[in-house]
Amino acid sequence: MEKKKIATRDGFGAAIYELGKENPDIYVVDADIGKSCKTVAFRDSFPEQHINVGIAEQNCAGVAAGLATCGKIPFVATYAVFGSMRMCEMIRQEICYPRLNVKIACSHGGVTSANDGASHQCIEDLGIMRTLPNMTVIVPADYTSAKALVKRAAEWDGPVYLRFTRDAIPIIYEEESDFQIGKANVLREGNDVSLIAVGDTVAIALEAAEALSAQGVEARVLDMHTIKPLDKEEVKRCIRQTGRIITVEDHNIYNGLGSAVADIVAEQGNALLRKIGIQDQFGMSAPYERLLAMNGITAEQIVATARELLR
Amino acid sequence: MDKQLSISQLEDICLDLKKRILTMIYKAQSGHPGGSLSVAEFVTACYFRELNIDPARPRWEDRDRFILSKGHVCPAQYAALAMRGFFDEKELDTLRTEGSILQGHPDMKKCPGIDISTGSLGQGLACGVGMAIAGKRDRKDYRVYAALGDGECQEGEIWEACQTANKYGLDNLIVFVDNNNLQMDGTTDQVMPNRDLGEKFRAFGFDVVEINGNSMVEVVAAIEFFKAIKNGKPKCILGQTVKGKGVSFMENVCDWHGMAPNKEQYEQAIRELDGQYHTKSA
Numbered sequence: 033m034e035k036k037k038i039a040t041r042d043g044f045g046a047a048i049y050e051l052g053k054e055n056p057d058i059y060v061v062d063a064d065i066g067k068s069c070k071t072v073a074f075r076d077s078f079p080e081q082h083i084n085v086g087i088a089e090q091n092c093a094g095v096a097a098g099l100a101t102c103g104k105i106p107f108v109a110t111y112a113v114f115g116s117m118r119m120c121e122m123i124r125q126e127i128c129y130p131r132l133n134v135k136i137a138c139s140h141g142g143v144t145s146a147n148d149g150a151s152h153q154c155i156e157d158l159g160i161m162r163t164l165p166n167m168t169v170i171v172p173a174d175y176t177s178a179k180a181l182v183k184r185a186a187e188w189d190g191p192v193y194l195r196f197t198r199d200a201i202p203i204i205y206e207e208e209s210d211f212q213i214g215k216a217n218v219l220r221e222g223n224d225v226s227l228i229a230v231g232d233t234v235a236i237a238l239e240a241a242e243a244l245s246a247q248g249v250e251a252r253v254l255d256m257h258t259i260k261p262l263d264k265e266e267v268k269r270c271i272r273q274t275g276r277i278i279t280v281e282d283h284n285i286y287n288g289l290g291s292a293v294a295d296i297v298a299e300q301g302n303a304l305l306r307k308i309g310i311q312d313q314f315g316m317s318a319p320y321e322r323l324l325a326m327n328g329i330t331a332e333q334i335v336a337t338a339r340e341l342l343r
Numbered sequence: 344m345d346k347q348l349s350i351s352q353l354e355d356i357c358l359d360l361k362k363r364i365l366t367m368i369y370k371a372q373s374g375h376p377g378g379s380l381s382v383a384e385f386v387t388a389c390y391f392r393e394l395n396i397d398p399a400r401p402r403w404e405d406r407d408r409f410i411l412s413k414g415h416v417c418p419a420q421y422a423a424l425a426m427r428g429f430f431d432e433k434e435l436d437t438l439r440t441e442g443s444i445l446q447g448h449p450d451m452k453k454c455p456g457i458d459i460s461t462g463s464l465g466q467g468l469a470c471g472v473g474m475a476i477a478g479k480r481d482r483k484d485y486r487v488y489a490a491l492g493d494g495e496c497q498e499g500e501i502w503e504a505c506q507t508a509n510k511y512g513l514d515n516l517i518v519f520v521d522n523n524n525l526q527m528d529g530t531t532d533q534v535m536p537n538r539d540l541g542e543k544f545r546a547f548g549f550d551v552v553e554i555n556g557n558s559m560v561e562v563v564a565a566i567e568f569f570k571a572i573k574n575g576k577p578k579c580i581l582g583q584t585v586k587g588k589g590v591s592f593m594e595n596v597c598d599w600h601g602m603a604p605n606k607e608q609y610e611q612a613i614r615e616l617d618g619q620y621h622t623k624s625a
Contacts, residue, residue, distance in 0.1 A: 080480055083511070091469040091503030098473020101451075101459060102481070103404070106473075122500070125463040126470055130451050
């Protein structure tokens with residue numbers, strides 16, 4: 033059965049509109065790419081809460097910091113490459129260091145900007161952002177969770193980095209599902225192997241879990257939507273319950289979800305771990321599914337890795 | 344704030360400020376005296392005449408904001424804040440030491456009266472633009488003052504912020520450029536010529552006045568002039584200044600950008616400043 037697909041950037045657009053309607057202190061700071069980041073409805077409905085600084089991302093982060101000191105809750109809307117790298121030092125100095133209430137909301141995460149090519153694909157952001165003190169890092173796994181987690185981020189007092197997809201991905205959550213920052217969602221229980229996934233790869237992990245189940249292997253599947261603060265207790269439960277963990281992410285295998293989980297596994301010292309992700313290489317213009325496949329981010333690869341761990 | 348202070352009274356206060364700057368840096372044996380001294384007249388004019396602030400309520404939402412975008416010269420701002428009663432003057436002795444509210448560069452979460460943490464050059468003005476936009480949107484009367492270095496104007500983000508100040512008609516933003524023509528590696532002309540900063544700010548939509556930035560009467564007049572103009576244009580005071588102003592052996596000497604005086608130098612500097620008072624203050 034083909035699941036309905038929507039990009040998570042559309043979830044951001046829907047949620048930020050609702051937030052803006054409820055709270056006049058919610059601001060959007062655009063850097064010319066509002067149409068793509070889905071802030072147009074917000075802009076048209078709440079012009080007094082909207083700023084567009086043009087193609088000038090460094091200033092964008094600074095303006096947001098200044099707004100936050102005046103009690104506003106600014107959401108900077110941009111692409112992940114710019115939000116995590118062009119703005120990086122401004123986010124560090126003016127947002128994370130003084131712990132200001134600014135949200136960096138980024139579309140085009142991972143390789144979801146597929147045919148745009150390597151310049152617009154972002155496989156480094158989660159590692160960079162989780163290294164900044166005071167930063168919270170969130171990657172919703174579908175449209176529904178994107179809407180919910182944007183609202184949780186608005187309620188969270190402090191800097192938050194949010195990453196969304198450009199391309200459509202399957203809807204996996206019911207509308208009323210519960211999301212808490214820093215609390216992983218257990219999507220499937222199992223005692224043989226744990227699949228800890230984030231963002232657009234959660235649906236792939238679920239697909240792999242079904243295939244494994246058909247082969248008599250029961251996988252525990254986590255949606256680790258908050259990379260930082262990481263839900264360490266849930267990771268430890270995976271270690272105790274299955275002793276075998278596979279992390280799956282649309283991000284470089286270095287410094288993302290896999291590395292965060294590896295820290296816990298190393299500290300606990302009693303589980304096998306495999307990391308599935310981008311193989312430390314830049315992408316190219318190609319279909320999204322092809323780019324994932326080039327890096328082994330497929331249900332088939334997860335299944336094969338699980339079988340290898342169980343051998 | 345007592346707005347009745349005369350220019351000569353402000354000049355004497357500025358000498359008090361400069362002596363505190365040097366004492367702090369001498370005791371810490373670390374800091375940036377040259378730029379702290381060149382911006383001292385502007386800092387004094389702001390904190391002792393122009394800023395609508397309340398030491399008892401450092402986060403008062405209607406206050407004027409002061410952004411030290413060239414954050415390394417924070418001894419000037421710390422001295423002013425202490426003299427205005429934002430914190431005990433004894434804190435000045437703790438500059439750059441472990442546990443101090445007076446970090447090597449301004450920290451808004453540690454030090455009362457700091458409106459934004461700065462220190463990484465080029466970033467403060469953008470924050471000021473955000474504050475000025477918030478003021479306009481909230482229909483508040485406060486102004487945002489931002490002190491920039493001329494070397495700092497080599498950063499691209501400054502000009503990104505200027506674009507935004509122009510677009511949003513921020514006549515509640517007053518920029519002061521401490522145009523002392525020196526930066527760490529040499530003169531700005533050697534390191535990276537700024538060409539005509541006044542023309543640059545004009546081209547970015549600012550009203551600009553060019554003054555002697557170490558002349559209290561000119562600094563006060565420039566601020567008063569711009570405060571009276573509500574024309575939807577951001578303001579820039581381009582202040583020609585002398586790095587190390589007031590201490591003969593520090594003036595226009597590049598090495599005093601980031602060097603602490605030894606005992607002899609410190610004592611001579613204080614003697615020179617003491618000799619510049621209109622009236623001997625208590």
